[in-house]
Amino acid sequence: MIHFTIHPRKKYKHPVEIKVDNTIIKPLDHTRYLGVIIDKQLNWRRHLDHIETKIAPRIGLLRYLSRTAYEPNSRTMINIFKSIARTIIIYGYPVLLTADRNVWNRIQIIQNKALRAALGLPMYTSVEYIHKISNIPKIKDYATTLLKQSIQTATTNNDITSKKHLQDILEKIL
Structure with a gap:
């Protein structure tokens, strides 16, 4: 789960919490979907870092x-x-x-x-x-x-x- 935002430090007054089988799912800063790393600001910095790391060798x-x-x-x-x-x-x-x-x-x-x-x-x-x-x-x-x-x-x-x-x-x- 990711809360997308254009404000990197903005805190939500009432953040969404999801509970599945008595396990609380906390929001992430980034996630990987089909090999593309998506971050909460959609600035692609993490994905580009991943590409650079993978391509260096x-x-x-x-x-x-x-x-x-x-x-x-x-x-x-x-x-x-x-x-x-x-x-x-x-x-x-x-x-x-x-x-x-x-x-x-x-x-x-x-x-x-x-x-x-x-x-x-x-x-x-x-x-x-x-x-x-x-x-x-x-x-x-x-x-x-x-x-x-x-x-x-x-x-x-x-x-x-x-x-x-x-x-x-x-x-x-x-």
């Missing part, structure tokens, strides 16, 4: 592979990036698409680190150059593309409810 692996390969092939390294890093970064994108710009900036920074590691580039390499040579879109653009593909799939499958919800998200971000 994968970035290390990408860096190791790019350094130890006899002749590192950038195309192969990009495919490895897509399979072991981008899947973690983009997980839960339909919910995150409505997040503010700061959340997406932080996710973009995570992707940039992973791409630099995969391509064996130094940390000072510009973001524009990384995306130009890798042909990888910025993460929010990629998430928007995935959302449009999901809308198309829902249309094809005549899933009116999913299509409506996904289109509502798309309208909010455009």
Whole structure:
């Protein structure tokens, strides 16, 4: 149970208590639902911390592979990036698409680190150059593309409810 609020320190005069089989369920500050960590302020900070923790060893692996390969092939390294890093970064994108710009900036920074590691580039390499040579879109653009593909799939499958919800998200971000 979570009490959602935009005021982090606001205390409720009459907080809701739920009792199930003589056990009181206390409200949490955050919870995990289908792999996405939702906090009571919906600022996604905990979820982003989780992504960074989970992706750090994968970035290390990408860096190791790019350094130890006899002749590192950038195309192969990009495919490895897509399979072991981008899947973690983009997980839960339909919910995150409505997040503010700061959340997406932080996710973009995570992707940039992973791409630099995969391509064996130094940390000072510009973001524009990384995306130009890798042909990888910025993460929010990629998430928007995935959302449009999901809308198309829902249309094809005549899933009116999913299509409506996904289109509502798309309208909010455009």
